[in-house]
Amino acid sequence: MRGCALSYEFDFSFLNDYLPELWHGIWLTLGMTVVSIVPGFALGTGCAVGRLYGPPWVQRLVTIYVEGIRNTPLIIQVFWLFFGLAVLQVRVGPFPAAVIALVINVGAYTAEIMRAGLQSIPKGQLEAAACLALKPSQSLWSVQIPQAVERVYPALVSQFVLMMLATSIMSQISAEELTGVAYMIQSFTFRGFEVYLVIAGIYLVMSCLLRLTLLGVAQVSFPRRRRLGTPL
Amino acid sequence: MNIAASPQRATEIQNMTRSDTPLVRFQGVRKSFGELEVLKGIDLEVKSGEVVALIGRSGSGKSTALRCVNGLERINAGELTVCGRTLHDGKVDLRDLRQDVGIVFQSYNLFPHLTVEQNVTLAPRKVHRIGAKEARELSDQVLAQVGLSDKAKNYPEQLSGGQQQRVAIARSLAMRPKLILFDEVTSALDPELTGEVLRVIAKLAAEGMTMMLVTHEMAFARSVADQIVFMHQGRIWESGKGDMLEDPQTPELRQFVGNGL
Amino acid sequence: MFGLTIEQIAFIFRGAGWTIVLSLLGFVGGTILGLPVALARASRRRSLRTGSGLFVQLVQGIPLPVIMFVVYFGISIGGYDVPALVAAGIAMTLYSSAYLGEIWRGCIQAVPKTQWEAGECLALTNTQRFVFVILPQALRIAVPPTVGFLVQIVKNTSYAVVIGFFDLTYSAKVINNSTFMPFTVFTLAALIYFAICFPMSVLARRFERRLSRS
Numbered sequence: 058m059r060g061c062a063l064s065y066e067f068d069f070s071f072l073n074d075y076l077p078e079l080w081h082g083i084w085l086t087l088g089m090t091v092v093s094i095v096p097g098f099a100l101g102t103g104c105a106v107g108r109l110y111g112p113p114w115v116q117r118l119v120t121i122y123v124e125g126i127r128n129t130p131l132i133i134q135v136f137w138l139f140f141g142l143a144v145l146q147v148r149v150g151p152f153p154a155a156v157i158a159l160v161i162n163v164g165a166y167t168a169e170i171m172r173a174g175l176q177s178i179p180k181g182q183l184e185a186a187a188c189l190a191l192k193p194s195q196s197l198w199s200v201q202i203p204q205a206v207e208r209v210y211p212a213l214v215s216q217f218v219l220m221m222l223a224t225s226i227m228s229q230i231s232a233e234e235l236t237g238v239a240y241m242i243q244s245f246t247f248r249g250f251e252v253y254l255v256i257a258g259i260y261l262v263m264s265c266l267l268r269l270t271l272l273g274v275a276q277v278s279f280p281r282r283r284r285l286g287t288p289l
Numbered sequence: 290m291n292i293a294a295s296p297q298r299a300t301e302i303q304n305m306t307r308s309d310t311p312l313v314r315f316q317g318v319r320k321s322f323g324e325l326e327v328l329k330g331i332d333l334e335v336k337s338g339e340v341v342a343l344i345g346r347s348g349s350g351k352s353t354a355l356r357c358v359n360g361l362e363r364i365n366a367g368e369l370t371v372c373g374r375t376l377h378d379g380k381v382d383l384r385d386l387r388q389d390v391g392i393v394f395q396s397y398n399l400f401p402h403l404t405v406e407q408n409v410t411l412a413p414r415k416v417h418r419i420g421a422k423e424a425r426e427l428s429d430q431v432l433a434q435v436g437l438s439d440k441a442k443n444y445p446e447q448l449s450g451g452q453q454q455r456v457a458i459a460r461s462l463a464m465r466p467k468l469i470l471f472d473e474v475t476s477a478l479d480p481e482l483t484g485e486v487l488r489v490i491a492k493l494a495a496e497g498m499t500m501m502l503v504t505h506e507m508a509f510a511r512s513v514a515d516q517i518v519f520m521h522q523g524r525i526w527e528s529g530k531g532d533m534l535e536d537p538q539t540p541e542l543r544q545f546v547g548n549g550l
Numbered sequence: 551m552f553g554l555t556i557e558q559i560a561f562i563f564r565g566a567g568w569t570i571v572l573s574l575l576g577f578v579g580g581t582i583l584g585l586p587v588a589l590a591r592a593s594r595r596r597s598l599r600t601g602s603g604l605f606v607q608l609v610q611g612i613p614l615p616v617i618m619f620v621v622y623f624g625i626s627i628g629g630y631d632v633p634a635l636v637a638a639g640i641a642m643t644l645y646s647s648a649y650l651g652e653i654w655r656g657c658i659q660a661v662p663k664t665q666w667e668a669g670e671c672l673a674l675t676n677t678q679r680f681v682f683v684i685l686p687q688a689l690r691i692a693v694p695p696t697v698g699f700l701v702q703i704v705k706n707t708s709y710a711v712v713i714g715f716f717d718l719t720y721s722a723k724v725i726n727n728s729t730f731m732p733f734t735v736f737t738l739a740a741l742i743y744f745a746i747c748f749p750m751s752v753l754a755r756r757f758e759r760r761l762s763r764s
C-alpha cells in the first residue's frame with residue numbers, strides 16, 4: 058500500500074478503547090519513578106560522602122561503581138540484573154527489578170552531583186562546624202549535606218526527570234509501563250504513529266508535573282529560599 | 290572612641306576571676322608549613338579573665354598562633370597547654386577541647402541554611418544534647434548579649450555584616466566556652482559596623498570573658514586588652530600593657546604603630 | 551571463550567560496530583541540526599528563541615525510545631518501509647540536536663558581552679563578529695561538554711533496540727536468548743560500551759580541567 062502522508066487518516070479511537078490500560082501504564086511509570094527517587098538519592102549521597110571522606114578502599118569502590126554505571130547504558134544494566142537474577146533462580150518481578158536497576162543507576166549519577174555539591178561548600182563552613190565541637194557525622198548531616206542539596210537541586214531535578222523518561226525501556230523486561238502499554242495498543246490497532254504521538258504528549262505532561270512537584274518539594278524543604286524568594 | 294563599658298568594673302571582675310594557673314600557655318611553640326617556619330618559638334601566657342591582643346604585620350603568624358590554640362593547626366615543637374589540656378602530645382581530644390574554646394572568624398562562617406536561632410543552638414543541641422525549650426532560652430539569652438534579640442528568626446543573608454558577626458559571637462557564647470578566640474573579626478566590616486562589633490567584644494571583656502584577639506584596631510586593643518603582643522616574623526617581638534604602644538621599644542613596633550595609627 | 555563461541559563473540563562485536571555507526575550518525579546529524587538550534591536559542595529575535603526553546607523542551611520531555619517509535623511509525627505511515635537504521639538515525643539526530651543546541655547556547659552566551667562590544671568597535675558586521683570573535687571562543691568552551699555528551703549519545707543508541715535496530719544491545723540480547731548466560735553476555739556488552747565511553751569521559755574531564763585552569 059503506497060500513498061502519500063497527506064492522505065493518511067488519523068484515528069485516535071484507541072484512546073477510548075484502551076483508556077484503562079493507558080492509566081495503568083501511567084501509574085506504573087509514575088510509581089517506578091517515585092519509588093526510586095528517595096533510595097536513589099540516599100545511595101548517591103552515601104556514595105558521594107564515601108568517595109570524599111571514606112577510607113581509600115571505599116573511595117576506590119565508589120569510583121568503580123560510579124564510572125561503571127555512568128559509562129554503560131541503562132538497558133544493559135537492566136538486562137544484566139533481570140536475566141541474571143532469573144538464571145540464579147531468584148524470582149523477582151519486573152517492577153522490583155526495574156526499581157532496583159533504576160536506584161542503582163540514578164545513585165551513580167546522584168553521587169557525582171552530590172560530590173560536586175559537597176565540594177562546592179566553602180572550607181570555612183567545615184571549619185566552623187569543627188570548631189563548634191560537632192562530630193564529622195554531625196557536621197555532614199546538619200551543615201554539609203543540606204547546603205550541598207540546596208546548591209545542586211536543579212541538577213538533581215533534571216536527573217530525576219531523566220530517570221522517569223528512562224523507565225520507558227522497562228517494557229523490555231515486560232514491565233507494563235506506559236511505553237509497554239503503547240506497544241501493546243499499536244500491535245492491536247496498527248495505529249503506531251497516533252499511539253506514540255499520544256504517549257509522547259503524556260510523557261511531556263508527566264515530566265512537567267514531576268519538575269513542578271520537585272520544585273514544590275524544594276519550596277517546603279528550603280524555607281530560606283521561600284522567605285527570600287530567591288528562585289532555585 | 291571609648292568602647293570598654295566600664296574599665297574599673299572590668300578590672301574588678303578580672304581580679305576576682307583570675308587564678309594563677311594560666312588558661313593558655315605557649316612554651317617555645319614552633320609551627321611550620323612545609324619549609325616555611327611561621328612560628329619560631331612563642332612563649333605566652335593567658336590567665337583566666339585576661340584579654341590578650343595579638344598585633345603585627347600581615348604574615349607575622351598571628352592567625353597561626355591563634356589557630357593552634359583550638360587545634361586547627363598542629364604545632365611542630367614546644368609545649369602548648371589550653372584549658373588544662375596538653376596539645377603537643379597529639380593525644381588531645383579536639384572535640385572536647387573545642388567545647389571550652391570558641392572561635393570567631395573574619396568571614397563569620399555562619400551556616401546560611403539555618404536561621405540565627407538555629408545557628409546559635411545547633412552545637413548545644415548536638416553536642417550538649419539540650420532540649421528544644423532549653424535551646425530557645427539559651428538562644429534568647431546569648432542573642433540578648435549581642436543585642437540581636439529581634440533577629441532570631443532571620444537568616445544570615447538578611448543581616449548586615451556587623452549583625453552577622455555578632456551572631457557568630459553569640460554562636461560561640463552558646464557553647465559556654467572558657468576562652469574565645471577572635472581572628473580579625475572586624476576586618477571585613479566598614480567603620481560603623483566595626484564599632485557595633487567591638488562594643489560587644491568590649492562588653493564581654495568587661496564581664497570577665499577570657500579572650501585572645503587578633504586585631505588591627507589599635508585604639509581598641511589599647512583600651513580593652515590587658516596584654517598586647519606584637520608579633521614579627523614568627524616571634525613575639527614585644528609585649529606589655531596597653532601603654533606599650535605609646536612607647537615602642539623596637540624600631541619594628543615603632544614603624545608598625547606609626548603606620549597603624 | 552567464557553562459554554561463548556567465536557561466532558557468538560563476533561556477532562556481538564558486529565553489533566558494536568553498528569552502535570558506533572549509529573552514534574556517528576547521531577553526532578553528525580545532531581551537529582548539523584544542533585548548530586542552528588543553538589544559534590536560534592541565543593538569537594536576539596524573540597520568535598526564534600521561543601520556537602527553538604519549544605523544540606528543546608519537547609525533545610527533552612519525551613523519552614528517546616518514544617521518539618524512536620514516533621519517527622519509525624511516522625515514516626511508515628507514508629507507506630515507506632524504512633530500515634531501522636534510518637529511523638534510529640533520525641531519532642538520534644533530533645535527540646542530540648536538542649541537547650547539543652542547549653549545551654552550545656550556554657557556550658555562546660558564556661562568551662563575555664564585552665567581546666561583542668569589542669567587535670563593534672572594529673566595525674565588523676554582525677555575522678563577521680559572530681564568526682571571527684564569538685565562535686572561536688565559544689568553541690573552546692564547548693569542547694569538554696560536547697565530548698561529554700558523546701558518551702550520552704553512545705549509551706543512548708542502545709534505546710534503538712525498541713525498534714529492532716541491530717546494535718550491541720540487540721546482538722547481546724539475541725546471544726543471551728540462545729545461550730542463557732546473561733552474566734557473561736551482558737558483562738561483555740557492558741565492557742564494550744565501557745571501552746568506548748570511558749576514554750571519552752576521561753577526555754572530557756581532562757579538557758574541562760585544562761579549560762578551568764586557563
Ligand SMILES: Nc1ncnc2c1ncn2[C@@H]1O[C@H](COP(=O)(O)OP(=O)(O)OP(=O)(O)O)[C@@H](O)[C@H]1O
Nearest residue numbers: 322325327345346347348349350351352353354473
Ligand atoms: N595552611 C597554610 N599553608 C601554608 N602556609 C600558610 C598556611 N597558613 C598560613 N600560612 C603562611 O604562614 C604565614 C603566617 O600566616 P598567618 O595567617 O598566621 O599570618 P597573619 O599574621 O595572621 O597575617 P594576616 O594579618 O594577613 O592575617 C604566612 O606567610 C602564610 O602565607
Ligand SMILES: [Mg+2]
Nearest residue numbers: 351352353473
Ligand atoms: Mg590572619
